[in-house]
Amino acid sequence: MKIDVCTSPALYSFYKKEGDIVIVVDIFRATTTICAAFTNGAGSIIPVANIEEAKRYKSKGYLVGAERNTQKCDFADFGNSPFEYKASIVDGKDIVFTTTNGTHAIESAQGCKELYIGAFSNMHNLVEKCAKKTERIVVICSGWNNRINLEDTLFAGAFVEEMKLRTMVEADSDALLIALNLWISAKENPLQFVKVSEHYRRLQLHGFEDEAEYCLTQNTTTVVPYYDIKNKLLRV
Amino acid sequence: MKIDVCTSPALYSFYKKEGDIVIVVDIFRATTTICAAFTNGAGSIIPVANIEEAKRYKSKGYLVGAERNTQKCDFADFGNSPFEYKASIVDGKDIVFTTTNGTHAIESAQGCKELYIGAFSNMHNLVEKCAKKTERIVVICSGWNNRINLEDTLFAGAFVEEMKLRTMVEADSDALLIALNLWISAKENPLQFVKVSEHYRRLQLHGFEDEAEYCLTQNTTTVVPYYDIKNKLLRV
Numbered sequence: 001m002k003i004d005v006c007t008s009p010a011l012y013s014f015y016k017k018e019g020d021i022v023i024v025v026d027i028f029r030a031t032t033t034i035c036a037a038f039t040n041g042a043g044s045i046i047p048v049a050n051i052e053e054a055k056r057y058k059s060k061g062y063l064v065g066a067e068r069n070t071q072k073c074d075f076a077d078f079g080n081s082p083f084e085y086k087a088s089i090v091d092g093k094d095i096v097f098t099t100t101n102g103t104h105a106i107e108s109a110q111g112c113k114e115l116y117i118g119a120f121s122n123m124h125n126l127v128e129k130c131a132k133k134t135e136r137i138v139v140i141c142s143g144w145n146n147r148i149n150l151e152d153t154l155f156a157g158a159f160v161e162e163m164k165l166r167t168m169v170e171a172d173s174d175a176l177l178i179a180l181n182l183w184i185s186a187k188e189n190p191l192q193f194v195k196v197s198e199h200y201r202r203l204q205l206h207g208f209e210d211e212a213e214y215c216l217t218q219n220t221t222t223v224v225p226y227y228d229i230k231n232k233l234l235r236v
Numbered sequence: 237m238k239i240d241v242c243t244s245p246a247l248y249s250f251y252k253k254e255g256d257i258v259i260v261v262d263i264f265r266a267t268t269t270i271c272a273a274f275t276n277g278a279g280s281i282i283p284v285a286n287i288e289e290a291k292r293y294k295s296k297g298y299l300v301g302a303e304r305n306t307q308k309c310d311f312a313d314f315g316n317s318p319f320e321y322k323a324s325i326v327d328g329k330d331i332v333f334t335t336t337n338g339t340h341a342i343e344s345a346q347g348c349k350e351l352y353i354g355a356f357s358n359m360h361n362l363v364e365k366c367a368k369k370t371e372r373i374v375v376i377c378s379g380w381n382n383r384i385n386l387e388d389t390l391f392a393g394a395f396v397e398e399m400k401l402r403t404m405v406e407a408d409s410d411a412l413l414i415a416l417n418l419w420i421s422a423k424e425n426p427l428q429f430v431k432v433s434e435h436y437r438r439l440q441l442h443g444f445e446d447e448a449e450y451c452l453t454q455n456t457t458t459v460v461p462y463y464d465i466k467n468k469l470l471r472v
Contacts, residue, residue: 008244011382145250148414153410173383174380177386181421182417
């Protein structure tokens with residue numbers, strides 16, 4: 001099986017191939033939060049790239065999650081914390097969602113054959129699903145404003161390692177090798193490893209350290225959200 | 237001192253800041269070859285981004301180095317091998333140079349305050365020069381068709397490690413941390429480490445393994461080529 005790793009949404013056009021299956025990852029925190037919302041019963045999540053579109057949905061009565069630069073937008077019901085999307089609020093609901101980086105990465109992958117949401121929290125079931133595929137799989141790291149980041153690259157490395165335990169992986173991409181090498185250095189204590197990262201320090205500044213720990217914990221959920229291309233929304 | 241690492245020319249707009257000093261690196265092989273040509277007495281190197289421009293210079297009598305996809309272009313005097321630019325041919329000459337990735341990276345950095353050419357071959361003197369600067373330094377990895385690569389990222393990590401031995405470095409960029417981590421994994425035997433890389437395999441296919449070894453060897457030259465912004469050419 002061929003796997004590749006694209007370390008920034010801005011690079012995807014250089015990695016893209018017809019028929020790719022794409023895994024979008026934004027560990028801190030969009031894709032972890034999407035998994036948490038579905039775990040708590042959300043019916044669908046409509047990713048939108050800009051605030052104006054999110055506001056239009058809000059005025060129509062939708063629940064809206066909106067974050068920019070680590071903080072919840074004033075008009076929204078939720079920010080980008082996986083802890084906010086509680087079953088008592090989201091169960092059975094369609095939620096509109098826009099974040100600094102994660103929803104941008106989903107947009108950049110439009111045109112792929114299938115798109116799944118990846119996080120440490122759903123690693124096991126994501127890998128189980130991907131190991132059955134025959135298509136090339138590309139992990140797109142959301143990064144931070146198109147800059148590459150530590151935590152998404154770590155996820156890519158962890159994903160590749162797990163895939164290699166289940167199937168033959170052609171590890172012929174330099175970006176994949178870099179991600180795998182990074183994960184091998186970090187895996188004994190990923191939380192400690194990312195404490196020097198740009199985003200961890202941003203989370204810390206806002207008192208979100210507990211979330212960082214949750215976002216790096218593997219297999220806390222079984223959901224594997226996918227993008228329903230026709231209806232432009234995420235489902236499980 | 238602030239240092240950042242930009243792992244692909246296509247990402248530079250997201251890393252760029254006013255007043256940056258830029259180090260352009262294309263280990264396999266453009267920046268190693270540029271250093272070799274100056275070591276052997278070249279007067280200047282005129283980097284051009286496309287083949288047509290290189291052909292126009294050739295018709296005016298210039299010596300031309302031109303490579304695409306690892307191979308020398310038919311019309312050119314040299315390809316992209318550091319071994320071709322011998323003193324008997326290049327001493328005192330102005331050379332026009334276009335390669336798949338390296339000259340593209342130089343173009344992408346236009347607008348920076350100063351631009352230097354980095355390679356393992358000139359590491360010591362490059363670091364000596366950079367350690368005296370007060371501006372932010374950004375290493376731009378040329379990559380391969382805007383995809384990130386192992387050898388340029390390794391150089392970035394090695395450069396950061398050397399800089400840290402000489403001055404206080406603010407290591408607050410995730411890309412820098414990834415590059416440094418990669419170099420620490422590889423530095424005992426960089427040649428062995430890159431043997432799995434995409435570009436090493438391309439070089440191997442064309443019988444250029446000796447060049448790969450040379451390109452990864454530190455401190456074989458003292459030149460630190462810089463880009464003369466006014467005249468759009470490289471000098472020492």
